[in-house]
Amino acid sequence: MFDYKKSVFLSVSCLALFSSIPAEAGTSLNSIGIGHASHTSDTLDSSKNKFDYSFVKWTNVNINDWGNVTQFLEFDNPFKTDKNQQGIDGVTTLKHWARLNYNISDTKFHLWLQNYYNANEVIVEDNFYYGVGVHGGNPKSGLWQVNAGLHHVMGKNPWGQSLNGYAGGAFSAQYFKPFVYKNQKLQFIAYTEAFLPNDRYKEQSFAGSALTWDGLEKDSIGYLATATLNWRMSQNISTSLTYKNQSDYGGYSADTNHIFMYGINFHF
Incomplete structure (x- = not known):
């Protein structure tokens, strides 16, 4: 049985969130990274509010006897050097993501708490x-976890609409696999996150679905799926390439959207 006291997923990828370093309980792991996100032309056509951007990111993992806490703080377009699709300075976005897993005794089960905060000049949201x-x-040989529960949301969209309350069901899953290729330490990380919005959320949505809510089906699902290849160049330096696919999620349209992210990280 895998014990979270001995190992945890360390978030060092651009948004895939999880690579891994074995660590004893009572350990705090940190990384600081920079990177760039690029969209395919079809994605930019369907999501007019999106643009390519650079980012700066801090990640922290704390491992304890009772479980672990993983979080990151990210600034997108921090110096307003990236232009949006209208040719003017793109927004600067602050993102904070945190997850707490609390072990249920010595079983394979844990309590799952996760929060994502996102704010810029246009919207504020907390999930x-x-x-x-x-x-x-x-x-x-590989680490995995699957989580399921409920979704509470609050925030305000660009049109002044507010939402605060229960918003539907939520799900996340991740898988980590280390391997060696030509004496180089590599890691493959897969992560997915989804929610099934209720009618109230779809009618008052302030991120993603607000762009296309008239076309949403009753059982539509907003999701994020990522695949990351991480190369540990040295004890303190890693680089990563991430592919993201998301729909009705994070301000993207209901179409299938493709984003590629590259980052380099310093671990301490």
Whole structure:
């Protein structure tokens, strides 16, 4: 049985969130990274509010006897050097993502709490997920976890609409696999996150669905899926390439959207 006291996913990718370093309980792991996000032309056509941008990111993981806490703080377009699709300075966005897994005794199950805060000159949103999860594997052969629960949201969209309350169901899953290729340490990380919005959320949505809510089906699902290849160049330096696919999520349209992110990270 995989024990979270001995190992945890360390978030060092651009948004995939999870690579891994074995660590003893009572350990705090940190990284600072810079990177760039690029969209395909079809994605920019369908999501007119999006643009390519650079980012700066801090990540922290704390491992404890009772479980672990993972978080990142990210600034997108921090110096307003990136232009939006209208040719003017793009917005600067602050993102904070945090997840707490609390072990349920010595079982494979844990309590799952997750929060994502996103703010810029246009919107403010906070998404809180809570539920239960199951985890397994080991750091050598691969680690995985699956979480499911409910979604509470509050915020305000560009049109002055506000939402505060229960917004539907939520789900997340991740898988980490280390391997060696030509004596180089590599890691593959897959992550997905989804929510099933209720009617109230779809009618008052302030991120993603607000762009196309008239076309949303009753059982539509907003999702994010990522695949990351991470190369640990040295003890303190890593680089990563991430592919993101998201729909009705994070301000993207209901179409299938493709984003590529590259980052380099310093670990301490």
